[in-house]
Amino acid sequence: MANKPLLPEMMKTHGVSRRAFLKYCASLTSLMALSPAMVPRVAKALESAPRPSVIWLSFQECTGCTESITRSHSPTIEDLIFNSVSLDYHHTLQAASGHAAEAAREQAMKDNYGKYLLVVDGSIPIKDPGYSCIAGISNLDMLKETAAGAAAIVSVGTCAAYGGVGHANPNPTGAVAVSEIITDKPIINVPGCPPIPVVMTGVLAHFLTFGIPELDALGRPKAFFGESIHDRCYRRPFYDKGKFAESFDDEGARGGWCLYKLGCKGPTTHSACATVKWNNGVSFPIEAGHPCLGCTEPDFWDNGGFYKPLSVPSGDYRKMGLAAIVGGAAIGTASALLSKAGKAKAVKAHETVNAHDLEKSS
Amino acid sequence: MNNPAFDLLMWARGPGFDIALVIFVGGIVLRLFEISILGRKRDLAPAKGNGFLQGLKTIFSRSVPREGLVKFAPVTYIGGYVFHIGFFVAFFFFAPHIALIDDAFGISWPAAGRVIIESVTALTVLALLALTYSRFTDPVRKSLTTFDDYLVLLLSALPLITGYVAVNKLFGDPTMMLAVHLLTVEALMIAFPFTKLMHAVSFVLSRYYNGSIQGRKGAES
Ligand code: SF4
Ligand code: SF4
Numbered sequence: 140m141a142n143k144p145l146l147p148e149m150m151k152t153h154g155v156s157r158r159a160f161l162k163y164c165a166s167l168t169s170l171m172a173l174s175p176a177m178v179p180r181v182a183k184a185l186e187s188a189p190r191p192s193v194i195w196l197s198f199q200e201c202t203g204c205t206e207s208i209t210r211s212h213s214p215t216i217e218d219l220i221f222n223s224v225s226l227d228y229h230h231t232l233q234a235a236s237g238h239a240a241e242a243a244r245e246q247a248m249k250d251n252y253g254k255y256l257l258v259v260d261g262s263i264p265i266k267d268p269g270y271s272c273i274a275g276i277s278n279l280d281m282l283k284e285t286a287a288g289a290a291a292i293v294s295v296g297t298c299a300a301y302g303g304v305g306h307a308n309p310n311p312t313g314a315v316a317v318s319e320i321i322t323d324k325p326i327i328n329v330p331g332c333p334p335i336p337v338v339m340t341g342v343l344a345h346f347l348t349f350g351i352p353e354l355d356a357l358g359r360p361k362a363f364f365g366e367s368i369h370d371r372c373y374r375r376p377f378y379d380k381g382k383f384a385e386s387f388d389d390e391g392a393r394g395g396w397c398l399y400k401l402g403c404k405g406p407t408t409h410s411a412c413a414t415v416k417w418n419n420g421v422s423f424p425i426e427a428g429h430p431c432l433g434c435t436e437p438d439f440w441d442n443g444g445f446y447k448p449l450s451v452p453s454g455d456y457r458k459m460g461l462a463a464i465v466g467g468a469a470i471g472t473a474s475a476l477l478s479k480a481g482k483a484k485a486v487k488a489h490e491t492v493n494a495h496d497l498e499k500s501s
Numbered sequence: 502m503n504n505p506a507f508d509l510l511m512w513a514r515g516p517g518f519d520i521a522l523v524i525f526v527g528g529i530v531l532r533l534f535e536i537s538i539l540g541r542k543r544d545l546a547p548a549k550g551n552g553f554l555q556g557l558k559t560i561f562s563r564s565v566p567r568e569g570l571v572k573f574a575p576v577t578y579i580g581g582y583v584f585h586i587g588f589f590v591a592f593f594f595f596a597p598h599i600a601l602i603d604d605a606f607g608i609s610w611p612a613a614g615r616v617i618i619e620s621v622t623a624l625t626v627l628a629l630l631a632l633t634y635s636r637f638t639d640p641v642r643k644s645l646t647t648f649d650d651y652l653v654l655l656l657s658a659l660p661l662i663t664g665y666v667a668v669n670k671l672f673g674d675p676t677m678m679l680a681v682h683l684l685t686v687e688a689l690m691i692a693f694p695f696t697k698l699m700h701a702v703s704f705v706l707s708r709y710y711n712g713s714i715q716g717r718k719g720a721e722s
Binding site: 301356357367370378379380381382383385399400406407436437438441442443447448449450451452453454456457459460462463464466467468470471472474475476478479 | 503504507508510511514515516518519522523524525526527528529530531532533534535538539594596597598600601603604605609611612613614615670675676679
């Protein structure tokens, strides 16, 4: 893997023209929220980027993240960029397995110690490290060991970034995010379930050209996760006008109205879905008629139900309300009866006095 | 890694709402039971008019100002109307609120657009400010005002202001502002049965009592 050709050579063999490459650089530049004047710099940096060794660790995951990045409509330049890094270890993609694969990882670590990029997908179980092992090594140990020599870590997918589905209530394996374990290395979170392929490659490209991108409070690159879905949603005019789909096949659904009432989490979700879209810019979930699940946010699995509107309480509040009616009625009755009894008692205890008595006592 | 804003929102949508709901509903029912069981002493004098009908009439007639009073206290009346109608519109015609009512009771109606909701909300807050101002400046009203009144004014203003800020992303993280909005509503719900806010329910009973007592004595309302 170490002798992989550089990007220009790979483009030639894949029939990608320089023009197409520059176009890609331009869109990447705007995607990364850089000024258009940076395009030549991005192109040059990409062409001559020293190919860092990349070690990709997959822990408790569903392979959706790897699927997403490898099944982007190929052959795209993103693929080539992805391929141009020296992917020295990825146990789903590499041919070797078990101890042979581990040997490759150890070799790559030794050769590039302190310089390689560590990509992680999947969460790490810490309740019992035995829940998830590779070649007999627990995820926890492997992460700690591999992170020690990494220049930086990219947590790909919501599982690695925030714990994801493994971390969801009741979290039987004690799944945690990479950042809960590794605290002394720069970590870039690229959440999404799975993340958009071009966002993953965009972050890799940014890392190769300009280093670590600017991150938000949740460790996400601001360029891709700076805006909410709701703010960039093409259905927003319907939201503003108060026009909502009430079911998945009513007039509103067919008319492309807002999906808020069907549980859309767009207002609290930050991602590039509404602008970059999926499948080479074909569409994104809301465009396909499904509400946003909020998959780039921590704990989105536990947000009270994918089809419950954001404004609806997440608990079993109706039962609570009924109990409160019964309880309130009982206490109200008791308190009223008590006051009545008190009043009756007071009336009974009332002694009648006349002016003579009063004079006597004073 | 957690997002404190998201966690707060989930708390406000979950346990926070449940607690507020139990106190709100339980408190209202409790007070209604108390009021109606305690009742009033029987009036043994022969009736000179129909207390029942006059009672019913008073429930509505007291919503219309008596002649000359609007001129006498314009801020109180106009501000009061704007606030009450505005609060009603902002609450019952904003889509996310309708979604909640739909979920709870299975009934829904068309939502108003953003322009209406936002201008109404702004007007409502202005009305509240005017009402508060008049309480500060008018010596009579000032001396009549208790802590309870200021608390109730604040508790009614906060959901309007935070809702406006959250929807328009004026400042703060939008998820956090949404959580704060829910928390202010929950504060309002908790205070409701035990402050003057309760008038939104008990006005029916008190107006009926007043109207029927006077009606029995032969006074028209
Ligand atoms: S983030 Fe989603 S797609 Fe990626 S591994 Fe986790 S569950 Fe699978
Ligand atoms: S569909 Fe979702 S993201 Fe789009 S406007 Fe409606 S609530 Fe916002």
